[in-house]
Amino acid sequence: DAGVIQSPRHEVTEMGQEVTLRCKPISGHDYLFWYRQTMMRGLELLIYFNNNVPIDDSGMPEDRFSAKMPNASFSTLKIQPSEPRDSAVYFCASSSRGAGIGYTFGSGTRLTVV
Amino acid sequence: AQSVTQLGSHVSVSEGALVLLRCNYSSSVPPYLFWYVQYPNQGLQLLLKYTTGATLVKGINGFEAEFKKSETSFHLTKPSAHMSDAAEYFCAVSDSGGGNKLTFGTGTQLKVEL
Numbered sequence: 001d002a003g004v005i006q007s008p009r010h011e012v013t014e015m016g017q018e019v020t021l022r023c024k025p026i027s028g029h030d031y032l033f034w035y036r037q038t039m040m041r042g043l044e045l046l047i048y049f050n051n052n053v054p055i056d057d058s059g060m061p062e063d064r065f066s067a068k069m070p071n072a073s074f075s076t077l078k079i080q081p082s083e084p085r086d087s088a089v090y091f092c093a094s095s096s097r098g099a100g101i102g103y104t105f106g107s108g109t110r111l112t113v114v
Numbered sequence: 115a116q117s118v119t120q121l122g123s124h125v126s127v128s129e130g131a132l133v134l135l136r137c138n139y140s141s142s143v144p145p146y147l148f149w150y151v152q153y154p155n156q157g158l159q160l161l162l163k164y165t166t167g168a169t170l171v172k173g174i175n176g177f178e179a180e181f182k183k184s185e186t187s188f189h190l191t192k193p194s195a196h197m198s199d200a201a202e203y204f205c206a207v208s209d210s211g212g213g214n215k216l217t218f219g220t221g222t223q224l225k226v227e228l
Binding site: 033045050093102104105106107108 | 148150155156157158159160163204214215216217218219220221
């Protein structure tokens with residue numbers, strides 16, 4: 001199994017541009033999570049899906065952030081327009097039957113907004 | 115609401131010495147508890163977890179942790195540190211009542227010195 005795959009690994013963009021981060025979860029996992037990691041705030045849960053349906057998006061910081069999961073093997077996190085304070089590492093994780101099993105994390109996307 | 119407190123954002127030990135990373139949790143229901151490790155420029159990797167049953171759990175790379183309900187603690191230990199253990203360690207909690215979100219602590223950076 002290739003694990004959770006995220007792309008791109010690094011993204012540098014200018015303020016105001018649209019950014020799309022991608023995630024392919026482990027086949028058969030029915031939960032998908034998007035986290036953001038910064039030095040100041042640590043790991044923050046942004047949103048999570050169960051069977052492709054968004055369950056809790058209370059961590060999404062602003063309307064500039066949106067996430068979709070059109071099918072069981074693909075999810076996107078979009079920021080439009082991007083701002084310098086969005087610079088962070090964004091992680092996708094997937095799980096089977098919820099948190100009791102533990103999550104498998106991707107390698108993350110390091111986003112820099114200049 | 116659940117929370118996790120990791121005491122000590124930085125811990126330094128000598129190679130061969132005992133590793134002790136502290137984690138205290140707060141949960142209104144029986145918790146599921148986890149330790150994750152993050153190496154530089156990588157995602158988080160599950161070290162070990164406690165859900166039910168034996169309170170002393172063993173994980174990968176020689177680490178173990180003990181769930182102590184009376185102390186609301188889940189400290190991570192390793193008898194003898196190795197240089198390769200240098201990384202950031204995160205404690206996390208989830209509720210056992212079917213909740214699917216993991217709440218992470220702020221992390222402890224472990225440094226191993228010769």
